[in-house]
Amino acid sequence: MQVYIIAACARNRVIGINGTLPWSIPLDWKYFLDKTQGRTSIMGRVSAVEYPTNEHRPVIVISRSWQAAGKTAPHTEVATSYSHALELAAARNLPEVWICGGASIYEESLASAHKLFITRVELDVKGDTYFPEWHDHFDVLESREEHDEDGTRCITYSNLPS
Secondary structure (H helix, E strand, O other): OEEEEEEEEEOOOEEEEOOEOOOOOHHHHHHHHHHHOOOEEEEEHHHHHHOOOOOOOOEEEEOOOOOOOOOOOOOEEEEOOHHHHHHHHHHOOOOEEEEOOOHHHHHHHHHHOOEEEEEEEOOOOOOOEEOOOOOOOEEEEEEEEEEOOOOEEEEEEEEOOO
16 A cells, blocks of 8 residues: 655655644645545544545544544544554555654654655744655655746655665
């Protein structure tokens, strides 16, 4: 099973503030939805609250409190850890999963991810959540698209061969 990470981060690696994205960039949101459509995503509880689930975009939420708090969402499974989420995905014979945040899930998934799809937002913004350092895990630049109209770069990296 292939593990892909998808994220948008500012130049200072900020990915969130108060549980939300610190920007609204329609082109990046479309890129994210296009990449994850028809695929299963793995994410933490805070990220899952804002994520649009449907039968074509199922989610495995990593949380110890999701069900205890009485939360439910259609097309959502709950895992208690990153490794448990991968076990659930493997049991479903999924060819790939997409890691969609938050920061601790990104950090834990870096070593096992095959590719990193990152949108670099050319801003320095205030935030309380940061994308982890990834350069030690990914060194093969596969593609790069620059979007001058919204100040973003969509970059795809491959993981270092083991």
